[in-house]
Amino acid sequence: MANAVAHHDHDSEVGANIYGLIAEFDDPDALVAAARTATQAGYRHVEGYSPFPIHGLAEALDFKDWRLPKIAFFGGVTGMALGFIGLWYTNVIDYPWNVGGKPLFSWPQFIPIAYECTILFAAGAAFLSQWLLNGYPRPHHPIFNARNFDRASQDRFFLFIETTDPQYDSIGTANFLSELHGVLHVSEVEKD
Amino acid sequence: MASTPTTETEERAVVERRGPVRERFIDNEHSYSSLTDIIGEVVLSPRPPIVWFIVFGISFVFVNVFLMAVTWLLVRGTGTWGNNQPVAWAWDIINFVWWIGIGHAGTLISAILLLFRQQWRNSINRFAEAMTIFAVICAGMYPLLHTGRPWCDYWLFPYPNILGMWPQFRSPLCWDVFAVSTYFTVSLLFWFLGLVPDIAALRDRSTHPFARFAYGLASLGWRGSARHWYRYEQCYTILAGLSAPLVLSVHTIVSFDFAVGIVPGWHTTIFPPYFVAGAVFAGFAMVLTFGIPLLKVYPKLKDFITLKHMDWMGRVTLATGLIVFYGYILEMFYGWYSANTYERALVMNRLFGPYAPFYYALIFCNGIAPQALWHPKLRRNIPFLWILSLIIGVGMWLERFVIIPMSLSTDFLPSSWAYYEPTIWDWALFLGTMGLFTFLFFLFIKFLPMINIFEMRELLHQIHEYEHGHNGHGGNGHHGNGHSGNGHSGAVTADATPAQPNPETLEGGH
Numbered sequence: 001m002a003n004a005v006a007h008h009d010h011d012s013e014v015g016a017n018i019y020g021l022i023a024e025f026d027d028p029d030a031l032v033a034a035a036r037t038a039t040q041a042g043y044r045h046v047e048g049y050s051p052f053p054i055h056g057l058a059e060a061l062d063f064k065d066w067r068l069p070k071i072a073f074f075g076g077v078t079g080m081a082l083g084f085i086g087l088w089y090t091n092v093i094d095y096p097w098n099v100g101g102k103p104l105f106s107w108p109q110f111i112p113i114a115y116e117c118t119i120l121f122a123a124g125a126a127f128l129s130q131w132l133l134n135g136y137p138r139p140h141h142p143i144f145n146a147r148n149f150d151r152a153s154q155d156r157f158f159l160f161i162e163t164t165d166p167q168y169d170s171i172g173t174a175n176f177l178s179e180l181h182g183v184l185h186v187s188e189v190e191k192d
Numbered sequence: 193m194a195s196t197p198t199t200e201t202e203e204r205a206v207v208e209r210r211g212p213v214r215e216r217f218i219d220n221e222h223s224y225s226s227l228t229d230i231i232g233e234v235v236l237s238p239r240p241p242i243v244w245f246i247v248f249g250i251s252f253v254f255v256n257v258f259l260m261a262v263t264w265l266l267v268r269g270t271g272t273w274g275n276n277q278p279v280a281w282a283w284d285i286i287n288f289v290w291w292i293g294i295g296h297a298g299t300l301i302s303a304i305l306l307l308f309r310q311q312w313r314n315s316i317n318r319f320a321e322a323m324t325i326f327a328v329i330c331a332g333m334y335p336l337l338h339t340g341r342p343w344c345d346y347w348l349f350p351y352p353n354i355l356g357m358w359p360q361f362r363s364p365l366c367w368d369v370f371a372v373s374t375y376f377t378v379s380l381l382f383w384f385l386g387l388v389p390d391i392a393a394l395r396d397r398s399t400h401p402f403a404r405f406a407y408g409l410a411s412l413g414w415r416g417s418a419r420h421w422y423r424y425e426q427c428y429t430i431l432a433g434l435s436a437p438l439v440l441s442v443h444t445i446v447s448f449d450f451a452v453g454i455v456p457g458w459h460t461t462i463f464p465p466y467f468v469a470g471a472v473f474a475g476f477a478m479v480l481t482f483g484i485p486l487l488k489v490y491p492k493l494k495d496f497i498t499l500k501h502m503d504w505m506g507r508v509t510l511a512t513g514l515i516v517f518y519g520y521i522l523e524m525f526y527g528w529y530s531a532n533t534y535e536r537a538l539v540m541n542r543l544f545g546p547y548a549p550f551y552y553a554l555i556f557c558n559g560i561a562p563q564a565l566w567h568p569k570l571r572r573n574i575p576f577l578w579i580l581s582l583i584i585g586v587g588m589w590l591e592r593f594v595i596i597p598m599s600l601s602t603d604f605l606p607s608s609w610a611y612y613e614p615t616i617w618d619w620a621l622f623l624g625t626m627g628l629f630t631f632l633f634f635l636f637i638k639f640l641p642m643i644n645i646f647e648m649r650e651l652l653h654q655i656h657e658y659e660h661g662h663n664g665h666g667g668n669g670h671h672g673n674g675h676s677g678n679g680h681s682g683a684v685t686a687d688a689t690p691a692q693p694n695p696e697t698l699e700g701g702h
Contacts, residue, residue: 028653035418047417047418047419048417048418049415049416049417049418050416050418050421051224051228051389051393051416051646051649052389052421052646052647052649052650052653053421053422053424053425053646053650054418054421054653057418057421058418058419058421058422061418061419063418063419063422065419065422065423068423068426068427068430069426069430072427072430086350087361090350090358090359090361091358091360091361091362094356094358095356095357095358097358097360097362099360099362099363102362106362109361109362110361112364112367112370112371112441112445112448113361113366113367113370115441116367116370116371116374116438116441117370117374119374119378119434119437119438119441120370120374120377120378122430122434123377123378123381123382123430123431123434123435124377124381126426126427126430126431126434127381127385127427127431129427130385130423130424130426130427131412133423134419134420134423134424136412136413136414137412137413138412138413139408139409139412139413140413141413141415143415143417144415150396150397151225151396152396152415152416153389153392153393153395153396153397153414153416154224154225154228154393154396154397155223155224155225155228155649
């Protein structure tokens with residue numbers, strides 16, 4: 001866009017305190033397209049920010065991670081095993097209850113609790129791993145220094161390229177970002 | 193973003209193009225920021241409306257009634273309640289089952305409708321989930337208190353103890369402990385997970401330093417990055433997938449409390465599905481009972497909870513109500529078909545016994561009254577829906593009354609038969625839990641967004657995609673059933689929607 005302004009002229013010659021460059025959009029589809037362009041242009045340390053999950057954005061950033069479902073699955077298996085073995089140990093081995101003359105190991109009656117434990121552990125594992133894999137809780141983060149970033153949780157969409165990117169160049173990357181389709185504004189993000 | 197129309201004809205073209213879609217999910221022109229504005233305003237405005245204070249004040253009075261009832265119960269014991277042999281289970285279990293059933297609609301809306309990609313749930317799932325949590329809190333009070341010594345409630349859980357004993361895990365009552373506590377925990381996790389991005393939006397929007405701090409803390413520092421959303425959605429879907437079988441299992445297990453017993457009227461295989469359907473039925477009624485007055489207090493939210501939502505909630509209520517009614521018919525059938533003296537006696541007792549008026553009231557409330565929902569105009573008539581939701585709430589309570597004290601008061605030995613009556617403390621505790629529920633709910637709508645903002649943005653994005661005809665997939669779920677909006681009672685503004693959606697203009701875009 002013609003009116004996009006690159007804002008990298010103040011005291012950024014050293015670049016030591018710079019976290020990266022951020023481009024602002026007001027359209028989710030423009031962000032996805034921009035993310036795809038950045039990835040195709042060879043940028044690796046790219047991140048998109050949006051006020052709601054956008055399908056295709058993670059794919060545009062070449063991001064895939066299937067650890068969470070696996071952790072949840074193992075959580076569920078653990079819960080089921082714990083539940084079932086726990087019932088067996090408590091009601092068959094350690095304290096054999098004779099209820100109505102049923103066999104001690106009347107396993108169908110252990111299913112409901114084992115089932116609930118499966119769900120409890122799977123849900124707990126999914127919930128906890130979501131926060132831990134995403135690195136939360138983390139109340140402070142340099143990205144919050146970005147211009148207008150308050151709106152990232154409301155109605156604006158951001159594409160961020162970190163200085164650690166091997167292809168990062170304070171002027172070249174800024175030009176690259178400001179030439180993206182639909183960009184409103186490009187600015188530097190300070191580390192603190 | 194949709195460009196704003198300039199001339200009147202263009203405007204009419206926009207209305208014609210997006211009318212049917214918008215009529216269902218989001219009314220009037222909205223952008224991502226206006227969604228946040230309107231929903232966030234309920235929380236961030238310094239003074240809630242006066243009605244909020246009135247309802248909150250009344251519910252606070254009943255919270256105190258609740259505390260008084262609990263105190264008296266702890267001082268004097270469960271003898272203050274009306275239950276005694278042979279009716280050992282009465283209001284404690286009726287109200288437990290009633291409350292926990294009410295919670296089920298929240299999980300159904302948030303989890304099962306999510307898995308079926310029913311986007312209309314996006315505007316009602318948050319407060320329905322909150323109702324789940326508060327209803328389970330109220331439900332949980334009863335089993336915890338009816339032990340008589342709630343300070344010993346940890347005995348319900350298996351823990352290595354000095355007595356060398358373990359709970360008897362072949363009993364459905366022990367299953368209940370796991371089912372209800374798992375249900376509460378998973379519902380809470382799911383609710384919190386959904387809240388975090390919205391809390392982050394409030395953090396970024398609020399101006400008061402304390403609000404910024406508190407919401408900032410509760411948001412855990414959510415930044416909304418693409419990688420985070422990716423795992424977030426994985427987690428959200430997994431929790432939904434786990435909640436769906438969970439909600440079915442909870443009321444199934446609750447029904448086992450009865451079905452495993454040999455008491456006449458309890459020992460039937462219809463109980464699990466009939467209980468689950470009854471739970472959803474009661475829960476949707478409760479969502480309407482609270483949702484309709486909320487729209488009166490916060491009229492701006494009518495853009496998001498439209499007549500279409502009312503209509504569809506009415507349909508779910510009708511469908512589950514029919515299953516419940518089928519259950520009542522089959523109960524009668526079992527009485528005859530079992531050829532069991534006691535089962536038959538129970539049926540006669542229901543029809544002609546001392547509690548017969550309750551049974552007929554039940555059939556009216558849950559069997560007859562919901563049939564009105566077949567009529568589309570009545571499904572869109574807000575005052576009618578509200579009154580019907582109250583009738584259903586009463587009906588579902590009566591159902592548990594018919595099942596529990598009616599069966600127990602006339603057991604196998606005529607010499608031990610007894611008439612059951614609740615005491616004033618039964619009433620106090622029940623009204624007290626209603627007060628507690630309302631109290632918690634009104635705290636919730638003051639401090640947390642009652643509509644899921646980020647999912648509404650997602651919905652808006654999908655609607656835009658659909659309207660612009662970017663691709664055929666954006667409109668999934670918006671298709672089907674082009675019901676016209678002609679029966680509107682004026683509760684929703686901008687009603688100039690065409691009678692039928694024109695698929696050509698919808699797909700063709702502009």
